[in-house]
Amino acid sequence: MSEHDVSFDAMGSHVRLLVGEPAPGMEPAEAAAERTRRFVTEFDAKLSRFKADSELSAFNADRRERVPASALLRAAVKAGLAAAERSGGLVDPTLADAIEAVGYVGSRAGVAGAPLADALAGAPPRRPAAANPAARWREFAVDDEAGTISRPPGVRFDTGGAGKGLAADLIAAQLRGYSRFIVDCGGDIRIGGPDALIHPYEVFVEHPLTGERAHVLRLSSGGVATSGLNVRIWRDADGRYAHHLLDPASGEPAWTGLIGVTALGETAVEAETLSKAALLSGPERAREVLAEIGGLLVHDSGRVEPVGPLSVRPRVRLPQPAGAGAL
Amino acid sequence: MTEAPRSRRPRRPSFAPVFWGSLALFAVLFTLLTYQLSAASTAEPRHVLVRKVIKRRVVTTVVPSPGEEAVSSGPVVSSAAAESAPVEVAPVTTGAS
Numbered sequence: 275m276s277e278h279d280v281s282f283d284a285m286g287s288h289v290r291l292l293v294g295e296p297a298p299g300m301e302p303a304e305a306a307a308e309r310t311r312r313f314v315t316e317f318d319a320k321l322s323r324f325k326a327d328s329e330l331s332a333f334n335a336d337r338r339e340r341v342p343a344s345a346l347l348r349a350a351v352k353a354g355l356a357a358a359e360r361s362g363g364l365v366d367p368t369l370a371d372a373i374e375a376v377g378y379v380g381s382r383a384g385v386a387g388a389p390l391a392d393a394l395a396g397a398p399p400r401r402p403a404a405a406n407p408a409a410r411w412r413e414f415a416v417d418d419e420a421g422t423i424s425r426p427p428g429v430r431f432d433t434g435g436a437g438k439g440l441a442a443d444l445i446a447a448q449l450r451g452y453s454r455f456i457v458d459c460g461g462d463i464r465i466g467g468p469d470a471l472i473h474p475y476e477v478f479v480e481h482p483l484t485g486e487r488a489h490v491l492r493l494s495s496g497g498v499a500t501s502g503l504n505v506r507i508w509r510d511a512d513g514r515y516a517h518h519l520l521d522p523a524s525g526e527p528a529w530t531g532l533i534g535v536t537a538l539g540e541t542a543v544e545a546e547t548l549s550k551a552a553l554l555s556g557p558e559r560a561r562e563v564l565a566e567i568g569g570l571l572v573h574d575s576g577r578v579e580p581v582g583p584l585s586v587r588p589r590v591r592l593p594q595p596a597g598a599g600a601l
Numbered sequence: 602m603t604e605a606p607r608s609r610r611p612r613r614p615s616f617a618p619v620f621w622g623s624l625a626l627f628a629v630l631f632t633l634l635t636y637q638l639s640a641a642s643t644a645e646p647r648h649v650l651v652r653k654v655i656k657r658r659v660v661t662t663v664v665p666s667p668g669e670e671a672v673s674s675g676p677v678v679s680s681a682a683a684e685s686a687p688v689e690v691a692p693v694t695t696g697a698s
Contacts (some may be wrong), residue, residue: 287698438698460698480696490692502697536695 278303285461286422294453361407393515402556403521474531502534
């Protein structure tokens, strides 16, 4: 079993791709990997809010109410709206102004985050985030037949909430037919291929405080994603710590008692949505968010808590060595 | 010495009843099939609803961190089976980015 392994930087993150054997008539894994790299580059060029010449920036600056948009931008907006709907408004794609107001104006790719432990010591009291009842994402509408997106002019869209997961899912759709594959777009991961059912991939979960391995998942299909406070965290001009996961109700960074959440999902977009929604919900509600499909919570204390199906202990035990467990 | 009596051969049916009988049977069957075909072509097409049901299940196995106990969400996935699955590439890491 051979796999082509390619890594590169894009979307402000590290992208890694492992592609197995092609089905008869398909291009070799090397060619598929190269095509994927070009796709991710184009994805980033069109959908980055940090690039002034991106289609997203042009869309956000457009004063018309109904704006012609490419299929990729329409897909990104639909993914963002679906994430908002799924999370009850917690994952809000219209917080571009708010996130710039707290200091996240340019790309932070390659910029080391402020020490998370110090930020936690000085953070405000923990409380769950809440949706904004007056959120503007509900006013967006995508018309695929007309090839347009409508929204109130001036309301800016940010694909950051679902962008990398969407990229992973779109790449996975292009890799159907390969024996197995894994697409990692900055920690938002999608897995597929029939051989992965027999030989699952190992996915390490990084601990947000120590950077060490917090857990290992063996995954045969679907998506997995992690949201955390440890990378995009900084001190503002007043010396206060801020990060990129905002409470939609206040527009301020959310300090909920969780510093990292890893979620499983049928797709990478679903996993990304659930991980963000769970982190913003705080520990109590996060267990409910992840109850069905499973995930890992990392508390402020550093404690790692498997939830949902991952917390279920095996019902079949392997035979114990002779003498072990004797009463 | 007397000869054994010869067995009597069955009498062949005459040509006319066989011919007309076969022709009549053919005509009856031909008429019946023609009627069925014409009736089928004038009947209203039936609407057949085809549904493709895909049930997807994500099976995950959690391998413990050092010092932790193994847990599994898959039904009857033993630790031994999980350990025997070969992993030939460096693991992928999920973390905040």
